Amino acid sequence: ASPSDFLLPEMKERNPWHSPATIIITVIGVIAVVALVTVIVLQNREIPQKYKYGIVMDAGSSHTSLYIYRWPAEKENNTGRVEEMHSCQVAGPGISSYASAPWKAGESLRACMREAEQQVPQRRHQQTPLYLGATAGMRLLSMENSSAAEAVLRAVEESLRGFSFSYQGSRTLRGQEEGAFGWVTINYLDERLGQPRPPGDRPPHQTLLQGLETTGALDLGGASTQISFVSDHFDGSESPDNSMVFRLYGNDYSLYTHSFLCYGKDQALRLALAHQTQDAPVTLLDPCFHPGYEASKDYSAVYDSPCVSSRRPQGAPLNFTHKGAGNFAQCQKVIRSIFNSSSCSHSRCSFNGVFQPPLQGKFGAFSAYYFVMDFLNLTDTSLPLETVKRELARYCSNSWDQVKQQHPAVKVKYLAAYCFSGTYIITLLTDGYNFSSESYSSIKFIKKIRGSDAGWTLGYMLNLTNMIPAEAPDSPPLPQAGYASLVTLMVLVLAVVLLLLALRPRWPCCSQQPQV
Numbered sequence: 001a002s003p004s005d006f007l008l009p010e011m012k013e014r015n016p017w018h019s020p021a022t023i024i025i026t027v028i029g030v031i032a033v034v035a036l037v038t039v040i041v042l043q044n045r046e047i048p049q050k051y052k053y054g055i056v057m058d059a060g061s062s063h064t065s066l067y068i069y070r071w072p073a074e075k076e077n078n079t080g081r082v083e084e085m086h087s088c089q090v091a092g093p094g095i096s097s098y099a100s101a102p103w104k105a106g107e108s109l110r111a112c113m114r115e116a117e118q119q120v121p122q123r124r125h126q127q128t129p130l131y132l133g134a135t136a137g138m139r140l141l142s143m144e145n146s147s148a149a150e151a152v153l154r155a156v157e158e159s160l161r162g163f164s165f166s167y168q169g170s171r172t173l174r175g176q177e178e179g180a181f182g183w184v185t186i187n188y189l190d191e192r193l194g195q196p197r198p199p200g201d202r203p204p205h206q207t208l209l210q211g212l213e214t215t216g217a218l219d220l221g222g223a224s225t226q227i228s229f230v231s232d233h234f235d236g237s238e239s240p241d242n243s244m245v246f247r248l249y250g251n252d253y254s255l256y257t258h259s260f261l262c263y264g265k266d267q268a269l270r271l272a273l274a275h276q277t278q279d280a281p282v283t284l285l286d287p288c289f290h291p292g293y294e295a296s297k298d299y300s301a302v303y304d305s306p307c308v309s310s311r312r313p314q315g316a317p318l319n320f321t322h323k324g325a326g327n328f329a330q331c332q333k334v335i336r337s338i339f340n341s342s343s344c345s346h347s348r349c350s351f352n353g354v355f356q357p358p359l360q361g362k363f364g365a366f367s368a369y370y371f372v373m374d375f376l377n378l379t380d381t382s383l384p385l386e387t388v389k390r391e392l393a394r395y396c397s398n399s400w401d402q403v404k405q406q407h408p409a410v411k412v413k414y415l416a417a418y419c420f421s422g423t424y425i426i427t428l429l430t431d432g433y434n435f436s437s438e439s440y441s442s443i444k445f446i447k448k449i450r451g452s453d454a455g456w457t458l459g460y461m462l463n464l465t466n467m468i469p470a471e472a473p474d475s476p477p478l479p480q481a482g483y484a485s486l487v488t489l490m491v492l493v494l495a496v497v498l499l500l501l502a503l504r505p506r507w508p509c510c511s512q513q514p515q516v
């Protein structure tokens with residue numbers, strides 16, 4: 001027999017891969033691999049997201065909209081992004097139009113509320129806050145007839161209480177609030193408030209975005225218009241009424257904001273018509289309307305607003321014929337006359353003696369700014385201001401027949417007024433707010449940001465639900481950290497097991513050298 005015949009059984013017995021220690025280590029290794037794969041699969045599988053919801057109704061002067069917002073249920077504490085999930089346009093006019101039959105205001109909201117009940121999962125209804133905020137239409141009604149305004153809010157309240165959501169109240173926002181919440185909305189959606197980004201959307205090693213320049217907000221409604229921006233030259237002392245101070249995510253903001261009541265585009269049109277009908281004409285040739293446009297207007301309807309009621313001309317006939325002349329330069333002249341730029345008791349003003357610090361940074365212009373400039377194909381602010389004016393002049397000079405023919409699907413009440421509205425926007429921005437040919441390009445006409453409408457409603461809800469904390473959160477969220485630690489631990493265990501297995505043949509007990 002060869003020496004190897006004697007050695008083989010000995011060698012087999014001493015094979016390190018067959019020893020109990022090796023088997024135990026291998027089993028631990030296999031368990032670690034299985035656990036690691038399970039954790040990764042479980043962590044990354046698509047789990048149905050749980051949401052919380054909030055509803056805000058924007059009761060504007062021209063109409064009411066309902067917005068449903070949602071955010072991941074466990075993350076409202078600073079990291080879950082709130083998004084608009086659904087919106088509903090209430091049929092009919094704004095609630096302030098129901099002054100003579102307030103119950104109809106409540107009634108008008110029901111269809112959208114029923115829609116909201118379908119959209120929000122039923123089990124969440126009772127925890128879903130519902131807010132209604134009214135804006136300039138109700139501000140005007142309060143000035144005109146405060147008891148009628150209260151009756152409308154009561155009727156609206158009664159109607160909203162009848163639904164299963166957690167009703168939190170209906171009130172008329174002050175102009176400054178409307179401006180400031182619009183500013184919060186666009187900067188929140190644009191992630192410019194230094195807020196932590198949701199996990200997965202976060203650049204590596206970054207939890208906070210500090211020191212970003214914020215975007216100013218320009219909101220053009222039907223009855224009022226707001227301008228809000230952060231200026232290094234404004235600490236509130238020169239005009240405290242225009243100051244809003246916030247601390248958001250650990251950053252302090254001193255915001256300049258002003259709301260011009262009566263300078264929304266519908267009321268501004270009344271101001272322009274009032275200016276042109278002071279002599280009580282029977283026929284008005286209006287440069288802000290297309291040539292060939294002709295409509296009969298009641299004096300009482302034009303002057304039926306606190307913005308113009310005191311200026312109704314004595315001895316005016318019942319109505320007048322409103323005819324278009326389609327002349328941009330003349331229209332601008334009329335519009336300039338509704339801004340008082342002659343008196344300013346501050347260091348600097350926008351118009352009507354209102355303080356305004358120097359414009360600073362970029363601006364987002366939304367609501368009617370967007371509707372109008374989008375229709376006119378003029379949302380591109382890299383176009384020189386002169387080109388924009390030339391385009392407007394060309395558009396205004398188009399005949400009314402031609403305009404109607406080119407846009408058969410557009411509501412006539414909007415279509416008739418786009419020449420006025422576009423000219424008003426350009427004049428408000430330049431003559432009113434002092435945007436120059438250069439700073440015009442810092443404006444972006446926007447409708448939505450990341451799928452959510454620009455407007456005051458989201459900022460209002462974030463504020464009332466305390467969803468924007470004053471201080472930044474210190475630590476990243478736990479579940480992600482837990483997941484990362486677990487995976488790291490398992491990888492470490494695996495590495496140790498593999499190392500032990502690799503070194504196994506060198507262990508004294510398992511060495512293949514024949515023992516002496």
Ligand SMILES: O=P(O)(O)OP(=O)(O)OP(=O)(O)OC[C@H]1O[C@@H](n2cnc3c(O)ncnc32)[C@H](O)[C@@H]1O
Pocket residue numbers: 059060061062063094135136137220221222223224225264265266367368371372375414
């Ligand atoms: O903030 P307040 O002043 O109360 O007004 P509102 O809330 O009713 O104002 P919106 O932002 O809803 O609308 C602004 C204006 O734009 C008008 N508008 C809405 N859709 C439009 C469109 O497609 N084209 C032109 N104008 C439009 C609307 O009638 C208003 O006069």
